[in-house]
Amino acid sequence: MAALPTIDDVARAAQVSRQTVSNVLNSPGIVREQTRTRVEAAIHELGYRPHASARRLRTRKSFTIGVALHPFKNGISGNVLDRFLHALTERADLRGMRILLYTATDAAGEIEALRRLRDGADVDAFVLTSTFHNDPRAEWLIAERVPFVTFGRPWGIPDLEDADHLWVDVDGFAGVRDATARLLEQGARRPAFIGWPSPSGTGDERRRGWQHATADLGIDHLHREVEDAVAQGTAAALELLSLEDAPDALVCVSDSIALGAMMAASSLGRHDVPVVGYDNTAVAEAVGLSSVDQPVEEAASAALDLLFGATGNDARSREAVNEEPRHRLLAPRLVERAWTNLAPGETTGTANAGNHNRKDPS
Amino acid sequence: MAALPTIDDVARAAQVSRQTVSNVLNSPGIVREQTRTRVEAAIHELGYRPHASARRLRTRKSFTIGVALHPFKNGISGNVLDRFLHALTERADLRGMRILLYTATDAAGEIEALRRLRDGADVDAFVLTSTFHNDPRAEWLIAERVPFVTFGRPWGIPDLEDADHLWVDVDGFAGVRDATARLLEQGARRPAFIGWPSPSGTGDERRRGWQHATADLGIDHLHREVEDAVAQGTAAALELLSLEDAPDALVCVSDSIALGAMMAASSLGRHDVPVVGYDNTAVAEAVGLSSVDQPVEEAASAALDLLFGATGNDARSREAVNEEPRHRLLAPRLVERAWTNLAPGETTGTANAGNHNRKDPS
Numbered sequence: 001m002a003a004l005p006t007i008d009d010v011a012r013a014a015q016v017s018r019q020t021v022s023n024v025l026n027s028p029g030i031v032r033e034q035t036r037t038r039v040e041a042a043i044h045e046l047g048y049r050p051h052a053s054a055r056r057l058r059t060r061k062s063f064t065i066g067v068a069l070h071p072f073k074n075g076i077s078g079n080v081l082d083r084f085l086h087a088l089t090e091r092a093d094l095r096g097m098r099i100l101l102y103t104a105t106d107a108a109g110e111i112e113a114l115r116r117l118r119d120g121a122d123v124d125a126f127v128l129t130s131t132f133h134n135d136p137r138a139e140w141l142i143a144e145r146v147p148f149v150t151f152g153r154p155w156g157i158p159d160l161e162d163a164d165h166l167w168v169d170v171d172g173f174a175g176v177r178d179a180t181a182r183l184l185e186q187g188a189r190r191p192a193f194i195g196w197p198s199p200s201g202t203g204d205e206r207r208r209g210w211q212h213a214t215a216d217l218g219i220d221h222l223h224r225e226v227e228d229a230v231a232q233g234t235a236a237a238l239e240l241l242s243l244e245d246a247p248d249a250l251v252c253v254s255d256s257i258a259l260g261a262m263m264a265a266s267s268l269g270r271h272d273v274p275v276v277g278y279d280n281t282a283v284a285e286a287v288g289l290s291s292v293d294q295p296v297e298e299a300a301s302a303a304l305d306l307l308f309g310a311t312g313n314d315a316r317s318r319e320a321v322n323e324e325p326r327h328r329l330l331a332p333r334l335v336e337r338a339w340t341n342l343a344p345g346e347t348t349g350t351a352n353a354g355n356h357n358r359k360d361p362s
Numbered sequence: 363m364a365a366l367p368t369i370d371d372v373a374r375a376a377q378v379s380r381q382t383v384s385n386v387l388n389s390p391g392i393v394r395e396q397t398r399t400r401v402e403a404a405i406h407e408l409g410y411r412p413h414a415s416a417r418r419l420r421t422r423k424s425f426t427i428g429v430a431l432h433p434f435k436n437g438i439s440g441n442v443l444d445r446f447l448h449a450l451t452e453r454a455d456l457r458g459m460r461i462l463l464y465t466a467t468d469a470a471g472e473i474e475a476l477r478r479l480r481d482g483a484d485v486d487a488f489v490l491t492s493t494f495h496n497d498p499r500a501e502w503l504i505a506e507r508v509p510f511v512t513f514g515r516p517w518g519i520p521d522l523e524d525a526d527h528l529w530v531d532v533d534g535f536a537g538v539r540d541a542t543a544r545l546l547e548q549g550a551r552r553p554a555f556i557g558w559p560s561p562s563g564t565g566d567e568r569r570r571g572w573q574h575a576t577a578d579l580g581i582d583h584l585h586r587e588v589e590d591a592v593a594q595g596t597a598a599a600l601e602l603l604s605l606e607d608a609p610d611a612l613v614c615v616s617d618s619i620a621l622g623a624m625m626a627a628s629s630l631g632r633h634d635v636p637v638v639g640y641d642n643t644a645v646a647e648a649v650g651l652s653s654v655d656q657p658v659e660e661a662a663s664a665a666l667d668l669l670f671g672a673t674g675n676d677a678r679s680r681e682a683v684n685e686e687p688r689h690r691l692l693a694p695r696l697v698e699r700a701w702t703n704l705a706p707g708e709t710t711g712t713a714n715a716g717n718h719n720r721k722d723p724s
Contacts, residue, residue: 064462069451082444085463089467093465098484100426101451101461122460229646285643286592286621347395 005046025190063313065092066123068110069101070130080279080294081129081264084151086334088127095304095313097124111140118146125217125307125315131167133201140167147315149303155201161327168302168328172202172278175292175332176209176251179276182334183249184213187260192222194257206253206278210337222247226257233260237275241268249274255281258289280335285298288337297332302328367408370531375431376404388566391491420611427454427676428485431463431473434493442519442641442656446513449537450489457666457675459486473502478686487677493517493529495563500527508678512663515600515689517563526627529692530664534564534640537694538571539637545611546575550636554584555608556619568615568640570600583607588619595622599637603630611636617643642697657692664690 011018018038023031023038031039042048067085089099090146101124104110113136117123124147128137131152140162141148149166176193183191193210207223214220224240226232233252237260240247250265250273252258259279265273277284280293306328307315373380378401385393386401393401404410407557427448449631451461460487466472476499479485486509490499493514503510504526511528538555555572558565567587576582586602588594595614599622602609612627612635614620620639627635639646642655669677 056575070450071452079441079444082441086433088433089463090433091463099431099463101447102464103455105706161605256648283643283648286618286645287649 002104005048007048009046009304010039010042010048013046014039019243051270060123060162061314062122063097064100064123065097066100066102066106066117066126067305069114070103072104073076076127079281080296081151083086084296084300085128085295086337088303091297091300091304091353094121095311097307097313098256107136110137114146115140120143123270124313125149126133127307128304132197145277148221149306151303152203152301161358165316166326167220168301168306168330170294172205172292172332173212174207175278175294175334176206176253178209178211179292179334180210180251181278183251183274186274188249189217190219190222190245191251192219192224192240193232193253194224194226194240194261195253196228200328203214203253210251213228222262225273228254228255230260233257235260237261237264238268241265241270241273245272249276252278254278255284255291259283259287262287262289276334284335284337290336292332293334293335294332298330299328302330339355367410368657369410371408372404372410376401376409379467382561383588406648407485420679423676424484424486425459426485426489427459427464427669428462428464428479430466430475430490432465433467440690441643442658446662448449448656449659450665451674453659453666456671457673459675469498474500476502476508477506486675488513488585488668488708489513489665495561502564509669510690511668513661513665515563515691526689528668528688530661530668532661532694533568533691534567534654534694535571535574537640537656537696538568539575540571540694541652541654542613543573544698545613545636545638546698548636549696550581550611551614552607552609553579553611554581554586554602555613555615556586556595556602556623559587563602565615572613581609589618592618592622592625596626597622598625598632599623603632603635609635613638616638616640617646617651617653620653621645621649624649624651631698638696646697646699652696652698654694655697656694661690662691664692 007018007021009019014035016035018111020031020035021039021043024043028036046248065088067088070074070081084260085099092099097180101118102113102117104113114126117126126141126146126148128135128141128148128150129152131138131150131154133155133156135150136152138154149168151168153169154162154165154169180191180193191210191214193207195207195210198204198207210223211220214222222245224236226236233256236257240250241264250258250261251260252275255277258275260277265271265275275287275289277291280291283289284291306326309324325334364562369380369383374382376383376397378397382393382397383405386398386405397563409496423665431447432443432511437546439551447461454461462479464475464479466475476488479488488503488508488510490497490503490512491514493512493516495499495517497512497516500512502514508628511530513530515531516524542553542555550593553572553576555569557569557572557624560566560569572585573582576584584606584607585606586596593619598619599612602612603626612620612623614637614642615638624637627633627637638653639651639653642653646653668686668688671686
């Protein structure tokens with residue numbers, strides 16, 4: 001390994017003291033801007049890199065965020081959390097922070113992993129995903145005063161406004177409400193909803209959105225609850241479309257179910273029935289399904305904002321700022337497509353065109 | 363953070379020297395059992411946690427593997443590398459190792475990231491993905507003697523047997539060769555191939571597989587090269603199926619192209635034309651496409667075996683073992699499905715059923 005420039009080399013080049021260089025690295029706010037600029041220029045020119053482990057020892061900061069990577073789900077919607085991880089890694093990088101992955105098979109195992117990483121000073125904060133009713137991970141982190149934020153609201157915890165629990169989430173209620181309203185605007189009078197069995201935090205929110213948008217239409221009974229599978233969507237849609245007072249549009253809680261519903265409508269020759277899914281997956285894009293898109297990139301930014309403030313990477317100092325918002329509920333957005341172009345015999349090849357430019361996958 | 367107990371606190375409580383505490387932590391075998399028990403009790407009582415950064419500085423080992431997370435591709439096949447990352451994180455965990463993610467937008471930027479992580483002693487080794495022709499990242503790592511393995515063979519480097527470059531890859535040649543042979547076995551006589559434009563490391567390998575399987579059939583001309591998009595697959599399949607000597611089966615380099623080809627065949631009422639894709643994505647599962655499945659879990663295990671040996675987590679010691687294999691080429695496996703069940707008017711809902719059980723995505 002070539003001899004690396006030291007903090008003394010930087011101090012000499014910038015004509016400041018060693019302490020000033022250290023201040024620029026650790027508490028830039030206390031250094032005059034002119035001096036800071038000069039020191040930063042010298043750091044850049046010399047290629048000086050403070051030794052990460054030494055700096056961690058000094059500052060008790062690792063500039064690292066812990067994120068659990070749960071077993072892979074190869075479902076159609078399974079990649080929402082992977083999209084979030086990508087976005088989080090990129091956004092963290094802009095703040096000079098990295099992501100450390102860990103695994104766990106259940107909540108108890110995950111708390112053990114959190115404890116080990118905290119004890120080793122391996123991470124400064126955690127970003128948790130896949131929140132659920134009575135999530136013990138959040139309780140443990142709050143009790144231990146470890147900075148964290150969840151992607152997913154604290155389902156089942158009475159006080160969503162709890163100042164100790166930072167969270168960011170996507171407003172599934174608004175997403176489905178607005179998608180349903182859009183169908184009504186386009187002439188639908190009887191849009192049905194195919195959802196997940198209750199109770200389901202996100203599923204119930206989405207169904208509430210449909211209920212809200214259709215409250216005045218007298219079609220409260222036009223909803224079904226099925227497991228998240230293509231075949232289940234097909235079966236539910238076939239049954240709904242065979243009713244005497246059949247729906248004229250199908251709003252679905254997921255793209256898996258929407259794909260099944262689309263196949264059902266297609267098999268009945270009902271290319272006039274619009275179908276809307278949720279998560280705007282690659283499948284929806286490929287087959288031309290309208291779908292509600294979760295703004296995961298925005299969610300990743302918001303998670304870091306809640307932890308560290310609009311800039312910077314110090315969770316502890318952020319924690320002291322009491323008047324800042326503790327939660328962010330983001331609005332999703334409907335991506336409209338015309339699946340009926342899939343109808344056999346009609347022109348294919350343009351409207352359904354995803355643009356999956358990609359070579360050499362491995 | 364409350365003041366944490368120090369090694370001196372432990373020494374005082376156990377009535378031993380600081381060095382003895384250090385020995386208990388780092389070389390317990392040289393400490394008398396009675397003393398060790400006393401020190402361990404004090405460590406436990408005080409809640410002393412040897413600082414990970416201090417240990418890293420001392421041992422120069424972080425028990426951490428660096429992996430780049432490249433910008434998310436929401437294409438149909440985009441999740442193969444995410445599947446690999448999940449598998450790698452789980453397998454590394456079994457060896458007491460974690461994954462540190464970093465980002466980079468190009469090879470030069472990635473080398474900068476590699477250098478920073480190496481300089482900071484943040485990682486012990488790297489796992490690189492998305493290898494390409496004349497990959498400068500591998501050259502840099504070899505020159506700097508940093509342990510690494512690539513998921514993807516060193517395309518374009520003359521000596522695939524280079525002992526300095528550990529790699530694991532999936533044999534796309536064999537995958538497509540065997541899938542094509544299976545179609546011939548089932549009665550196809552003119553299976554065409556829709557691939558990516560050459561040169562493409564993985565794409566060319568897959569086309570060679572089709573060429574090998576069809577060498578005696580006099581159908582060398584029945585292949586097309588298109589960008590990886592659903593619409594391109596549709597266009598190529600429509601053109602091929604309109605030929606006088608049209609193919610009777612379509613082998614595709616990706617599931618995106620296969621989906622487009624399937625839609626083309628469907629639009630022509632040609633439900634008798636089998637279509638095979640590659641990567642066995644959620645889309646293939648959802649619409650019932652046959653597809654070649656990459657064994658990414660096996661690839662993750664093999665990558666760790668190459669870096670660290672069958673057990674353990676010491677890349678440096680592994681490096682010294684010269685007689686061990688340096689490469690692993692894994693065989694993919696065809697997953698057969700019957701997409702023709704998608705045909706409108708026929709029964710739907712069972713053969714196409716993916717089992718995407720999933721609730722509360724965020």
